[in-house]
Amino acid sequence: MQPTAHDFKSNARAALGDKQLQDALSGLPGGLVAQRAAARARLPEFDGLRDYGRDLRNHTLEHLDVYLERYETAVKGAGGHVHWAANGDEACAAILRICQDAGARLVTKGKSMVSEEIGLNARLEGAGLEVVETDLGEYILQIRHETPSHIIAPAIHLTQGQVEADFRREHAHLPAGRRLVDPAELVDEARQILREKFIEADVGITGANFLIAETGSSIIVTNEGNGDLTQSLARVHIVITSIDKVVPTLDDASALLRLLARSATGQEITSYTTFSTGPRRDGDPDGPEAYHVVLLDNGRTELLGSEFREVLRCIRCGACMNHCPVYNAVGGHAYGWVYPGPIGAVLNPGFIGIKEAGNLPNASTFCGRCEAVCPMRIPLPKLMRHWREREFAGGDTPFTTRMALKSWAALARRPWAYHLLARLTSRAMRVASGRSGAFRWLPFATGWTGGRDFPAPQGRTFQELWAARQKQAASKRSAR
């Protein structure tokens, strides 16, 4: 995917003015917020489990090489294959080769953010394969030629009306006068169309929420059942996933599963949690004949050795974006690369570089809600600050910002100069604002005054008021 993260500011401006997007966003992430709160309230152990999950993920990351080797051995023991890929190009090449070796023409695909990260569809289609997204949200995006705007609700930026228009355009072979008023009617139509694809597919590709070292299993967590049809009906099942997904045991996966759905959609558990281990066994009447796992690095090993290690605990629940005021205002596409919201602000610079994605860790009010809800207790604001520091140290901060920060730092180190300037400025602004006590326009602050008035200071600084108070109190005491 071609990043547009460097255009965050204009992306965000466009998003704020996009009436349909704003309609779609109104209340949706907010609904997920309320549902998460209700699920948390039903499980008193929830916050304790978050500590448990954090520690378990830390332990796994500290022994990542050992668990990955154990995992690989277990996959092979069950008759599966593991392919290691340093970057997206290698991962795509491995998947394409498996498809070609299988003589595949039609590939069905369950939801996978890693596949977005590596641009898999374009690569397979470029080689002449037909690729069909089977998650309903992803299917809608595929026919719109769009990318997901949320990691668990990929089409959250669309209204029902937009989907209806897409279906009428795309499914032109169906009667033009058919009813598509209820969401259920739209779902039914997609169901009919995708059924045929499931049945005809040669290869089924899914992602993985977790990998289990103990058993060599990959897990997908879904509600629709598309991932199950994808992997059970095709001849070959390919799992595209990344090295940070491994956990030691089934019991460890259990702890994380208790957190995942509750944090994501507020469900106690999703309708389907599926553990896949190797290809079909002797005597099995169904299931894939071959099972491949493609394990992607793509910069994760570097994050592991950096001050960003903690971000690798992420279980991709999406709670941080649901609770983010910036995400709620501009939606996911404004972030300009695969992972939106607070998690994207920390991950994307690691994957596409701070030069390209420098705007993202800056697009935060640091309100801290993301960290407060993250089931893995990832200190997202702190990690965004680390990216800001790196950006500054690497000279990638814009010139005007650097100058402003430098002058502020010079002043802050000299309290007398700071007080003097503050006093003079607030007086001057008080006078200049005139009777209204506010500015309609201010140089260097048009971002603010473009949308609202800037209230003028009242004339005296806090330091002055404080000194005056102290003096008053002292004279009262001495008068007594």
Add this chain to the structure above:
Amino acid sequence: MSLPGGARASRDSILSKIRASLGATPNDPARLAAAEKRLMAKPRAAAPQRVAASGTDLVARFTEELQRQLATVVATAGAGDIPAVIAGYLRANNQPLRLRHGNDPYISSLDFAGIPDFETLKGRAAPDDSTGLSAAFAGIAETGTMALTSGADNPVTLGFLPDTHIIVVPRSRIVATYEDAFALLRQERGPTPMPRTLNLISGPSRTADIGGRIVIGAHGPRRLLAIVTGDL
């Protein structure tokens, strides 16, 4: 399939990059032992009070949680009652009196002969099957979840292609937590306990991808009936 040279190189370089990032050396006995210890000991998070509190009725909890997730749950005394329950459910939902199941011995023993015009088929699901019938390996009370193991006894496709999925859950195999179900798997299926597919099913297929409204019956079953049976 043999590993091409390039892929082997990527494997080794990823593993050595991980070690470099962790400041670790290959085959460090202390690190191997720490991982081995966790793999052997299989520590568990504290079980939720909703199932761990003493005196918990696991069957009641299982039933309540599964109903919250929009499945129908019926308790029966045993195999003799199940065919009538199934026929009643299919009729109530305007479904044909026809279903398919695998070689599961308990399910194969169900006698549908008393129900006029009832048809049973065997094997993996076909695209036009209306109802699939499976037996659960275990029930999990904490979230009203059923664990199903794939194979000739219970083909995995029965739970996803048909519009209706019916699962028989032995009352005696309803355990408290996910971990309890996994312990049962290890105990009964030996050192490599996992079937090709282990499904944890906790409700019918659903989606909220269109306008955020929940719709039941996305790609998998539109309805789910769980029958808790007392004679197993």
